[in-house]
Amino acid sequence: MKIRIGIAGYGNLGRGVENALCTSSDMELVAVFTRRDPAGVKTRTGVPVYPMAEAPAMKDQIDVMILCGGSANDLPEQTPALAQYFNVIDSFDTHAKIPEHFQAVDAACRKSGKLGIISVGWDPGMFSLNRAYGQAVLPNGSDYTFWGKGVSQGHSDAIRRIPGVLDARQYTIPVEEALNRVRSGENPELSTREKHTRECFVVAAEGADKKQIEQAIVTMPNYFADYDTTVHFISQEELDRDHKGIPHGGMVFRCGATGANGENRHVIEYKLTLDSNPEFTSSVLTAYARAAYRLHLQGVSGCKTVLDIAPALLHPESAEELRRKLL
């Protein structure tokens, strides 16, 4: 029998999970739930769409609910609410609020006997794993995380809020020289400005003061002021043609020393190069849904994160097959 999956929220992430399930022969998509009018939502694979409010009634038909809403407004409410009825997986990524979200989901899961895995994706997610493994293996060392080259939705939105801006796309780009210094094992101290640059493609309204828009961008506190930022003004047509993708990626490094006097240096690098940020996140969510199902079968309940999940639980093959093929 296949693992029966529900999707809550049918945006980029939800569609990505639907696609990921097509390459997972041990799982099947049973239903999509939406807060919109279901009549207006058509799934690519024809799976039925229900109002979010009807989810609890389907608790016996779904093994794991994958939440595909946003971290700002949807998940803080939805994940604990759905954990009353389902094993749940989400990609909650507001780093500072993870402990609080964990508590809420854990309380709901302990009451219902269900299992939740939160903050699944690549950062938090695969990057967090690599920080944990790196620190554990090389305790005498330093961490480095670089993001990009990729589109930052939050920074693009911030530019769009500037008067006179019609549309914008922002790329975060790691600085090659900083990467080379980290890879060499020298364990440099790097400022914010030394690690990343920001490149902005902006569509200005006719007659808008471009100099003023550029100033507003490069001096914007938190978002741009601490970075070397380049601004390009382009047409809406060019933006739609050349910048419609949502690539992303980045690197987690652990650089450490071993030996009686720390004389041997080691560099661990984990690097992601992603054509589609949401589709990769969806793929990670789908793999962890398998783990949630298996752990729940074993009688485990409560809230977990990727740090608590053994890698073999994510993989469709048996432990015996994995030992034979992957070790």
Add this chain to the structure above:
Amino acid sequence: MKIRIGIAGYGNLGRGVENALCTSSDMELVAVFTRRDPAGVKTRTGVPVYPMAEAPAMKDQIDVMILCGGSANDLPEQTPALAQYFNVIDSFDTHAKIPEHFQAVDAACRKSGKLGIISVGWDPGMFSLNRAYGQAVLPNGSDYTFWGKGVSQGHSDAIRRIPGVLDARQYTIPVEEALNRVRSGENPELSTREKHTRECFVVAAEGADKKQIEQAIVTMPNYFADYDTTVHFISQEELDRDHKGIPHGGMVFRCGATGANGENRHVIEYKLTLDSNPEFTSSVLTAYARAAYRLHLQGVSGCKTVLDIAPALLHPESAEELRRKLL
């Protein structure tokens, strides 16, 4: 109370574990066991050395025994034998014999109620983990493993067995063009020859036929015949001066596609650059000793591999701290 560690076997690996324990404040080294005469073995940190046969008598003083012998002759016997008395960790790396070794250690552990973790290191070990995560997250894709640049002990030994060779050091080197093709996401099919080259530094006896030695190397089946191999003849002095280190490393890639029609490509790269192959392996062994201790405290017994161990178990900090700092 600290986790009390024993080391069985005091070669490169054992000394590496001794060093790694110095940077792990929650663990302490209690004793080293050797099959040599203990009177002739002096540990760097002054920890006492006992004959291997006396290990069982110390079963109540040691929480985890880290086995630091070789895979060919030591570990197949020693790991199951010591698992009768201790939680055990080893770095058994004869890939084809892992299922058999697993069975033997599992049987011993189930009888004693102890926990064993076998094949811990970087390949098998950290590379195996990354194959598992990569396949689980991107099921529609391909794996690639490259080794080096690094010293292969087995290949160096094979050269030293050729008549007229006094000493030798062999480096395995990934082919840059193959790496670039994999990183580009094109999912190439690569032959053995296309992936790695081999470079040999050889000290020949006076009067030996160098042409003949070179021929013997480059045509040697299994070891060199399938590779482009370069042979350099140098003096013993040069070998000792320029090639005494044991660096190694490599890369595991998972390249996969997502989307309704596989239109988005993703590349995951895990890369190790290691000054000292045995010291890095020792560092991984030490981190997994912490996990073995914790799992045994939870009442878990039997044989495990890195694929069965949740990452948080390796890290000295609490789950709560890890959620706050690493997610």
